[in-house]
Amino acid sequence: MTQETKKEQHEEQHLEKLTIKKLQEIAAEFPHERAIHDMKKEELIAFIKQAKGIKDESPAHKHRHKGKIKMAKPELKARIRELRKLRLQALESGEAKQALTLRYHIARLKKQSRRMD
Numbered sequence: 001m002t003q004e005t006k007k008e009q010h011e012e013q014h015l016e017k018l019t020i021k022k023l024q025e026i027a028a029e030f031p032h033e034r035a036i037h038d039m040k041k042e043e044l045i046a047f048i049k050q051a052k053g054i055k056d057e058s059p060a061h062k063h064r065h066k067g068k069i070k071m072a073k074p075e076l077k078a079r080i081r082e083l084r085k086l087r088l089q090a091l092e093s094g095e096a097k098q099a100l101t102l103r104y105h106i107a108r109l110k111k112q113s114r115r116m117d
Contacts, residue, residue, distance in 0.1 A: 015045050015048060015049070020041050023045065023048065026048055027047055027051070030047075032047070076109055076112060076113045076116070077113065079109060080106055080109050080110060080113070083102050084106060086102055087102040087103060090102060
């Protein structure tokens with residue numbers, strides 16, 4: 001790796017940690033067509049990187065939202081029954097923490113099933 005590449009990577013990490021106000025001050029130093037104060041943080045970072053000539057190899061969004069698995073009501077009810085059996089087994093074997101976790105999971109599934117009505 002060359003020294004410039006390391007510097008660019010450091011600069012990218014540095015920009016991510018700055019506040020919007022600081023980013024706006026940095027962006028004000030470069031000529032711009034759009035109002036800097038209307039830009040969001042990601043847009044400001046992209047603008048500064050473009051103005052400085054830093055190539056952005058990483059994607060803009062770091063975390064992708066994983067879609068929820070939706071179950072039909074009969075599947076939910078079957079899952080609740082299954083978890084109840086597991087909870088009873090956990091209580092009988094003395095695993096209180098596991099039983100509590102299962103109880104919370106059952107409660108959440110019951111709320112989902114009530115919303116489906």
